[in-house]
Amino acid sequence: MTGVTDHKLRGDYSRMRPDHTVDQDWDAYSEAEHALWRRLYARQAALAPRYACEEFNATLATLDCGGGIPRFDLVNARLGLATDWQLVAVPGLLPDLTFFEHLAHRRFPVTVWLRDPEEFDYIVEPDVFHDFYGHVPLLFQPMFADYLQAYGQGGIKAHALGAIEMLARLYWYTVEFGLIETPGGLRAYGAGILSSGGELPHCVESAQPHRIGFDLMRIMQTQYKIDTYQETYFVIRDFSELFAATAPDFTPFYAELRDREPHSPSSVLASDRVLHRGTAPSRAA
Numbered sequence: 001m002t003g004v005t006d007h008k009l010r011g012d013y014s015r016m017r018p019d020h021t022v023d024q025d026w027d028a029y030s031e032a033e034h035a036l037w038r039r040l041y042a043r044q045a046a047l048a049p050r051y052a053c054e055e056f057n058a059t060l061a062t063l064d065c066g067g068g069i070p071r072f073d074l075v076n077a078r079l080g081l082a083t084d085w086q087l088v089a090v091p092g093l094l095p096d097l098t099f100f101e102h103l104a105h106r107r108f109p110v111t112v113w114l115r116d117p118e119e120f121d122y123i124v125e126p127d128v129f130h131d132f133y134g135h136v137p138l139l140f141q142p143m144f145a146d147y148l149q150a151y152g153q154g155g156i157k158a159h160a161l162g163a164i165e166m167l168a169r170l171y172w173y174t175v176e177f178g179l180i181e182t183p184g185g186l187r188a189y190g191a192g193i194l195s196s197g198g199e200l201p202h203c204v205e206s207a208q209p210h211r212i213g214f215d216l217m218r219i220m221q222t223q224y225k226i227d228t229y230q231e232t233y234f235v236i237r238d239f240s241e242l243f244a245a246t247a248p249d250f251t252p253f254y255a256e257l258r259d260r261e262p263h264s265p266s267s268v269l270a271s272d273r274v275l276h277r278g279t280a281p282s283r284a285a
């Protein structure tokens with residue numbers, strides 16, 4: 001996730017290097033923190049076979065990280081061999097451009113701190129459980145890994161063009177809250193849902209949200225909510241569809257979108273490929 005917000009961030013940014021990375025300092029995690037990780041992991045891993053995409057499940061099984069907060073250096077040895085990505089430890093949310101620079105160089109920033117026990121069900125800022133459990137398994141999937149790098153490269157360009165708000169919607173509706181069609185039905189690949197005990201079953205089974213086929217321009221024109229379950233999920237056919245969408249230069253797309261009103265998160269358009277029209281009240285755009 002990206003975006004420095006206007007509230008005080010909770011990580012310790014005092015010892016970070018110029019690229020905003022820190023040491024993970026794995027020995028400093030307490031037994032209580034490892035125990036909380038195990039509880040979070042157990043809940044999500046029990047849901048994953050039914051609701052997560054098979055690429056996520058296949059890698060999760062090999063990561064062997066259910067016993068406690070993982071050591072990033074050990075995972076990096078395997079991740080480097082698989083897709084040439086590396087995890088970098090960070091204090092929390094990063095400035096947009098710093099975040100994009102890391103992705104563009106195949107480095108994924110992972111927050112070092114774990115949530116408090118009372119945040120078991122919901123956390124405002126991403127923590128190590130969200131960042132690692134939600135994001136890292138798919139970094140082993142070559143096409144998705146390439147998509148994320150292309151996103152970072154596009155982010156650097158969008159930053160220069162003042163178009164981050166539009167590009168951030170793409171990240172939100174794919175990397176964080178994306179669904180994928182599979183022969184067995186819809187499955188989650190977005191980290192925001194994969195790491196959420198409530199939204200993971202909801203995104204697949206609930207009749208409330210709309211489920212609409214992936215459409216790059218549509219997504220970049222659609223606002224999102226950060227404090228409720230999503231009212232609309234966008235569904236890809238496969239990861240190559242995602243990667244192909246990032247191939248063009250987005251500069252003319254931004255110019256076109258700038259003149260248009262954004263769609264509300266609950267809109268359904270006549271041009272949408274609607275897989276499921278939600279039961280929640282929706283507004284025509």
Ligand SMILES: [Fe+2]
Binds near residue numbers: 135176
């Ligand atoms: Fe995230």
